[in-house]
Amino acid sequence: MTSRAGEKKVDLWSQIAATESDNELQQQQTAIVYKRKQTQNESLPTTKQVSSIQKNRVSLVPGKRISWNRSLFIRGRTSIAVAACVEYGPKKEKHIRKQKPPLSRAKGAPPQNFDKERAYFEEVDAFELLEESPSPQCKTWVMGNKNYIPQSSHISSVLKKWLLAHKPDHSCGPSTSLSRILDTPLGDSIHDGVLDLSSLKTSLETLSQANKGFKSNQNKIVGSDVLQSHNTSSTKRIQDLSENDSEEIEYVIRNLSLSSQNSLIEQQWDPLLALLAVCGQSSPSTFSDVLSQYCDLQSIAKVGEGTYGEVFIAGGTVCKVVPFDGDSLVNGEVQKKAEELLEEVMLSLTLNQLRGHDNHIHNVCPTFIHTLGLRVCTGAYDDEMIRAWVEWDKKHNSENDHPSEFSEKQRFVVFVQEHGGQDLESFVLLSFSEAQSLLLQVTVALAVAEDAFEFEHRDLHWGNILLSRKGCKTLEFVLDGKKMHVKTHGLVASIIDFTLSRINTGEDILFLDLSLDPGLFEGPKGDEQSETYRKMKEATEDCWEGSFPKTNVLWLQYLVDVLLRKKVYDRTSKDTRELRSLKKRLNSYESAKESIVDPFFSELIVNE
Numbered sequence: 001m002t003s004r005a006g007e008k009k010v011d012l013w014s015q016i017a018a019t020e021s022d023n024e025l026q027q028q029q030t031a032i033v034y035k036r037k038q039t040q041n042e043s044l045p046t047t048k049q050v051s052s053i054q055k056n057r058v059s060l061v062p063g064k065r066i067s068w069n070r071s072l073f074i075r076g077r078t079s080i081a082v083a084a085c086v087e088y089g090p091k092k093e094k095h096i097r098k099q100k101p102p103l104s105r106a107k108g109a110p111p112q113n114f115d116k117e118r119a120y121f122e123e124v125d126a127f128e129l130l131e132e133s134p135s136p137q138c139k140t141w142v143m144g145n146k147n148y149i150p151q152s153s154h155i156s157s158v159l160k161k162w163l164l165a166h167k168p169d170h171s172c173g174p175s176t177s178l179s180r181i182l183d184t185p186l187g188d189s190i191h192d193g194v195l196d197l198s199s200l201k202t203s204l205e206t207l208s209q210a211n212k213g214f215k216s217n218q219n220k221i222v223g224s225d226v227l228q229s230h231n232t233s234s235t236k237r238i239q240d241l242s243e244n245d246s247e248e249i250e251y252v253i254r255n256l257s258l259s260s261q262n263s264l265i266e267q268q269w270d271p272l273l274a275l276l277a278v279c280g281q282s283s284p285s286t287f288s289d290v291l292s293q294y295c296d297l298q299s300i301a302k303v304g305e306g307t308y309g310e311v312f313i314a315g316g317t318v319c320k321v322v323p324f325d326g327d328s329l330v331n332g333e334v335q336k337k338a339e340e341l342l343e344e345v346m347l348s349l350t351l352n353q354l355r356g357h358d359n360h361i362h363n364v365c366p367t368f369i370h371t372l373g374l375r376v377c378t379g380a381y382d383d384e385m386i387r388a389w390v391e392w393d394k395k396h397n398s399e400n401d402h403p404s405e406f407s408e409k410q411r412f413v414v415f416v417q418e419h420g421g422q423d424l425e426s427f428v429l430l431s432f433s434e435a436q437s438l439l440l441q442v443t444v445a446l447a448v449a450e451d452a453f454e455f456e457h458r459d460l461h462w463g464n465i466l467l468s469r470k471g472c473k474t475l476e477f478v479l480d481g482k483k484m485h486v487k488t489h490g491l492v493a494s495i496i497d498f499t500l501s502r503i504n505t506g507e508d509i510l511f512l513d514l515s516l517d518p519g520l521f522e523g524p525k526g527d528e529q530s531e532t533y534r535k536m537k538e539a540t541e542d543c544w545e546g547s548f549p550k551t552n553v554l555w556l557q558y559l560v561d562v563l564l565r566k567k568v569y570d571r572t573s574k575d576t577r578e579l580r581s582l583k584k585r586l587n588s589y590e591s592a593k594e595s596i597v598d599p600f601f602s603e604l605i606v607n608e
């Protein structure tokens with residue numbers, strides 16, 4: 001490429017020329033924002049090899065997780081986020097078969113123009129100003145479409161650039177949702193739904209410094225440093241040029257962007273740093289630091305366990321502790337990677353948006369478990385956690401490994417959540433009215449999330465519905481702008497575990513490619529849960545990135561079946577008949593939203 005901008009820009013152009021083709025290639029790769037595939041190795045159980053074997057969910061540790069039900073939690077771990085090809089917000093087509101992953105907005109995008117670049121520098125200026133602002137700023141939520149996407153603030157836009165600038169390999173970098181998630185109530189950065197920008201900014205600055213240290217390269221500039229540098233030098237160059245020569249300006253700016261990108265591309269995208277940033281931390285905490293914020297450590301009790309997670313009660317909250325990034329097997333499984341945890345975090349936080357903290361709300365629902373905070377911790381388990389683990393083990397005979405096996409270097413994410421109660425499997429239902437309300441709450445919740453985010457849970461078995469008895473007589477939902485109240489009969493349901501879920505955040509589609517996990521569809525014949533996975537496969541034609549709200553209906557049918565066949569409670573034969581016919585009628589609905597109109601629910605819904 002030859003220089004059009006004269007001698008002064010020779011250095012710039014040589015940098016650009018050397019890397020332009022790389023940049024183009026990387027832009028083309030942004031359709032898949034990040035993706036992790038397991039290897040196909042099939043020999044002895046080293047960590048990598050287990051990664052392959054677990055796709056078929058064969059336990060490698062004798063005595064661990066041999067039951068099919070339990071192995072359902074060990075599904076294909078290929079997590080994929082694709083940038084949404086749609087206009088901002090979920091697609092409207094209900095059944096997109098075998099669609100290609102949506103294209104990145106970057107691909108084929110027109111070249112930047114001066115206006116965009118000027119806006120960028122203004123953002124950078126604003127970012128710098130934030131540093132001087134002592135008070136946190138409220139983020140505003142707008143209803144530009146059905147999604148409650150936060151209004152793009154200066155901070156999120158700048159953070160997005162910061163994060164994107166740290167991913168040399170676009171195939172495994174952060175999704176574009178990440179910058180939105182950085183707006184979302186969390187950790188030290190969030191108080192009562194208000195983003196503490198100065199705290200988040202501090203975290204990122206510290207991370208920036210830390211990153212410099214990791215790279216041991218004084219020439220590299222990262223984070224806000226590079227933004228500042230970019231701003232200053234670019235502005236100067238612009239001033240050097242004639243005001244009328246807009247074409248020249250545009251040309252220089254476009255390539256300055258490339259140049260800056262080039263210097264940044266040398267930086268490694270580090271999902272751990274991104275995870276820390278999302279959690280509002282500059283470095284990992286210890287368990288005792290985190291848990292003592294919620295309770296007296298001696299009062300900690302374990303409340304449940306999953307394949308990856310150990311779940312503790314800490315004061316009024318629940319802390320789900322998930323190890324990641326370590327080389328050792330945990331409970332016979334390869335540990336999740338930081339990027340997988342990021343995806344889980346994004347899903348939880350996107351669903352948090354449905355809790356409606358603003359007047360401008362179009363879809364609201366209290367049923368998805370509320371994520372109250374997130375923390376990254378390093379180090380071995382605290383003694384009190386081990387004590388709690390052992391006590392639970394004595395009573396329930398844990399399937400998980402003893403946590404004292406974790407090394408001092410082990411990393412964890414702690415999901416701080418509201419306490420959702422007991423899972424449906426162990427909960428004792430008292431009446432048909434409770435069963436009815438439970439079904440309706442789940443149906444409306446799915447409908448709301450479908451409408452807002454094309455959400456499909458895809459794994460709504462009875463371990464993933466929590467129940468508690470509360471005083472409230474009704475719960476308020478808003479579905480597609482319409483307010484409705486659901487009679488509770490004293491029972492409140494919460495939905496957990498979004499590992500298999502699919503969501504369209506408006507910018508990314510997050511989903512697990514279950515086609516890579518054939519074992520999931522090989523459960524016992526006649527078992528309603530395993531039949532439901534098979535029915536989902538049929539409904540989606542094994543194309544898991546598409547939107548198929550029918551999968552939600554399939555899980556509703558599964559739940560009706562559970563209430564018919566597995567739960568004992570006070571009900572008449574008429575009630576049983578009603579449940580049976582509901583199950584049949586559900587065949588004709590294509591989404592949870594459609595199912596709401598079923599007469600089974602009518603007496604429990606109070607419309608406004």
Ligand SMILES: Nc1ncnc2c1ncn2[C@@H]1O[C@H](COP(=O)(O)OP(=O)(O)OP(=O)(O)O)[C@@H](O)[C@H]1O
Pocket residue numbers: 073074303304305306307308309310311318320369417418419420421422423463464466496497499
């Ligand atoms: N917010 C909560 N409130 C009360 N109990 C909870 C909560 N979250 C989880 N639990 C309990 O802990 C158990 C395990 O939680 P969860 O399913 O989220 O773990 P997991 O490790 O993600 O599971 P998986 O094996 O699917 O990966 C649940 O079945 C439930 O009993």
